[in-house]
Amino acid sequence: MSKxxxxxxxxxxxxxxxxxxxxxxxxxxxxxxxSLGSGLLAGPLAFANSGWxxxxxxxxxxxxxxxxxxxxxxxxxxxxxxxxxxxQLTYAETCKAAFQNGxxxxxPYATAASIFAEFAMLLTYVGVxxxxxxxxxxxxxxxxxxxxxxxxxSVEYYCLITLIPICLLCQxxxxxxxxxxxxxxxxxxxxxxxxxxxxxxxxxxxxxxxxAVGDPSRFPAFISTVIFAMEGIGVVMPVENAMKKPQHxxxxxxxxxxxxxxIVFFYSTLGLFGYLRYxxxxxxxxxxxxxxxxxxxxxxxxxxxxxxxxxxxxxxFVVYDIFKKYxxxxxxxxxxxxxxxxxxxxxxxxxxGLGVALPxxxxxxxxxxxxxxxxxxxxxxxxIETVFKWENLGKGKWVLWKNIIIVIFGLGSxxxxxxxxxxxxxxxxxxxxx
Numbered sequence: 001m002s003k004x005x006x007x008x009x010x011x012x013x014x015x016x017x018x019x020x021x022x023x024x025x026x027x028x029x030x031x032x033x034x035s036l037g038s039g040l041l042a043g044p045l046a047f048a049n050s051g052w053x054x055x056x057x058x059x060x061x062x063x064x065x066x067x068x069x070x071x072x073x074x075x076x077x078x079x080x081x082x083x084x085x086x087x088q089l090t091y092a093e094t095c096k097a098a099f100q101n102g103x104x105x106x107x108p109y110a111t112a113a114s115i116f117a118e119f120a121m122l123l124t125y126v127g128v129x130x131x132x133x134x135x136x137x138x139x140x141x142x143x144x145x146x147x148x149x150x151x152x153x154s155v156e157y158y159c160l161i162t163l164i165p166i167c168l169l170c171q172x173x174x175x176x177x178x179x180x181x182x183x184x185x186x187x188x189x190x191x192x193x194x195x196x197x198x199x200x201x202x203x204x205x206x207x208x209x210x211x212a213v214g215d216p217s218r219f220p221a222f223i224s225t226v227i228f229a230m231e232g233i234g235v236v237m238p239v240e241n242a243m244k245k246p247q248h249x250x251x252x253x254x255x256x257x258x259x260x261x262x263i264v265f266f267y268s269t270l271g272l273f274g275y276l277r278y279x280x281x282x283x284x285x286x287x288x289x290x291x292x293x294x295x296x297x298x299x300x301x302x303x304x305x306x307x308x309x310x311x312x313x314x315x316x317f318v319v320y321d322i323f324k325k326y327x328x329x330x331x332x333x334x335x336x337x338x339x340x341x342x343x344x345x346x347x348x349x350x351x352x353g354l355g356v357a358l359p360x361x362x363x364x365x366x367x368x369x370x371x372x373x374x375x376x377x378x379x380x381x382x383x384i385e386t387v388f389k390w391e392n393l394g395k396g397k398w399v400l401w402k403n404i405i406i407v408i409f410g411l412g413s414x415x416x417x418x419x420x421x422x423x424x425x426x427x428x429x430x431x432x433x434x
Contacts, residue, residue, distance in 0.1 A: 012078065013246060016087035019174070021244035024255055026179035030239045031232055031259040033182040033311050036189060036266060039229025041135075041196075041304065043267050044274025044286045046229075050222035052272055053212035058219075059226055059271060063264035065406060066230040067256065069381040073233070074240055074250055076381075076388050088241040090325075091234065091376075092118040095384055102387035117380055118322055121234050124372035125318040126351055132308045132315065133159050133166070133355030138288065139305040146292045156356045162309075167348045170313045170320075171341060175242045178317060181310040188307035193270060195300040196286055200270075200277040210276055220416035221424075224374075227413060229267050230260075231377040234318040316351070320344055371418050378410030 022030070047055035077089050080097035089097060096114035099106050137158035144151055144158075172178055214222070240249045249255045274286045287304050290297035323343060331339050382403035386393075393399045 010082045010085050012081035012087045016241075016246070018242055018244070020176040020242075022176045022179050022239070022242050023244055024248050026176065026183070027239050027243050027249065028255045028259050029182040029186055030175065030179050030235060030314060031255060032262055033185050033189075034232030034235035034239075034314060035230055035259070035263050036186075039225065040189065040193070040267055040270060041286050042225050043229060043271030044278060046222045046225035047271040047275035048280050049214055049218035049225070051211040051214035052207075052275055054214060054219070055222065055271055055275065056268055058222060059264060059268045062223065062226045063230055063260060063267075065409065066227065066233075066377055067260040069377055069406065070233060070236050070256055070260075071250060072385040073236065073381040074256075076385050077237060077240075079388060089237070090241075090321075091121060091237045094237070095380065098384040098388040103390045106387055113384075117376075120372060120375045120380070121318060122322050124376055125234050125315055126354065127372060128315045129312065129319065129348075129351035130355040132312050133162065133352050136162050136305050136308050136312075137355075139301045142288065142292060143298065143301055159352055159356045163349065163352050166309070166312055166352065167345050169309070170316045170344050170348050172313050173340075175238060175317065178314050182314055185307045185310035188303040188310070192287065192300045192303045192307060193266060195296050195303070196270060196274065196290070198296060199290055200273045203277065205273065205276045207276065210279065218420070220413065220420045223413050224417035224421065226267070227373045227377065230263060231373040233373070233377040233381075235314060238317065238321065316344075316348065319351070320347055323347065371414055374410045374414040374417070378413070379407050382406040382410070 043059075050058055073091070073094065076098055077091075077094040080094055080101065081087065081089055083101050084097050092114045095117040096110045099110035099113045134155070137155050140162070141155050141158050169181075172181070240246050243249060243255075251257075270286070278286070278289050287297075287300050290300055292298070320343070324340075327339075327343070386400055386403045389399050
């Protein structure tokens with residue numbers, strides 16, 4: 001039986017049994033929240049690196065590429081489900097199945113592809129959890145330093161203070177329940193976005209002293225930050241697999257189209273106008289540039305801390321899901337509940353501990369975007385679609401050439417972004433020693 005006949009014969013949706021499935025609205029909320037967070041507030045700094053003209057064009061193009069990569073990942077996963085006769089596959093399982101059903105020369109590497117994808121996923125979302133810890137702590141520290149000056153401690157201590165509430169929130173097990181927190185987090189993020197625009201338009205905005213095209217040597221930092229803000233690739237398969245109507249994830253209109261359109265709109269508007277208002281003095285998050293004495297600014301700092309806090313368990317869900325996959329076969333049923341609570345807590349402690357050790361917000365955002373999200377969100381989807389469709393690449397092998405461009409873009413972002421970020425970190429450390 002040919003690959004096409006196998007795909008037509010089996011419908012994975014008819015065999016998919018999901019405990020507590022989520023609606024289209026909740027799925028959309030989870031995708032938006034998985035992408036938009038600290039990355040949105042770093043948008044103005046990204047535009048400062050690129051210039052407002054390159055920033056607008058680059059944001060649209062990166063959004064288009066990231067959205068397309070999510071599309072081909074989900075479509076490839078569905079094709080693999082039909083051939084493997086399985087109701088659903090994870091990100092890593094999709095990589096393995098694509099190689100197993102690809103050309104004979106790549107089939108021996110199926111297990112290696114799965115392990116590589118899982119390892120990249122784990123590193124990516126541990127990095128995201130570190131970033132979220134730092135951003136929450138920075139926002140709290142600014143408020144405490146202003147209104148309780150006697151309590152003057154470093155941001156590392158605030159990372160430890162947030163540990164207990166984060167541990168409690170990360171005990172939530174189902175995406176359906178996490179979607180409620182995602183909706184709440186999206187609301188807080190929207191309010192923060194509106195308050196930032198209130199301050200942005202509260203003074204005169206001029207184009208004359210702002211660059212349309214920035215320093216080309218800073219373009220990699222811009223691309224890394226945008227990729228970090230746009231990508232939520234690790235949450236895509238869990239969200240699609242948990243949907244009540246997964247066929248609504250792709251198409252037009254669809255969960256993916258609505259989510260990516262909103263992500264690009266929010267990021268481009270705040271990035272553009274934030275840069276035009278504050279220029280080159282922007283910090284890692286635009287909320288850190290807001291005045292500390294005004295009540296709207298105070299609300300923005302509180303709202304973004306709450307938004308990131310409520311998003312934390314969604315990002316951590318990916319980390320724990322990988323651990324659970326390998327640990328479950330070795331855990332006895334009567335110890336499963338205690339083990340889950342314990343391991344979730346230990347995992348959060350590790351992520352917060354790394355955040356304490358590396359409190360460089362802007363540089364970690366760039367590094368995660370350049371290295372990990374480039375691999376997960378661009379390079380791997382391009383490769384697995386090519387492998388899976390090797391026998392049917394279209395006229396002129398357009399799928400192959402299209403994916404070669406995507407992979408080259410991902411590799412370029414990875415190498416250049418990591419190089420620029422590492423140089424920035426070295427420069428910062430040298431300045432500290434001096």
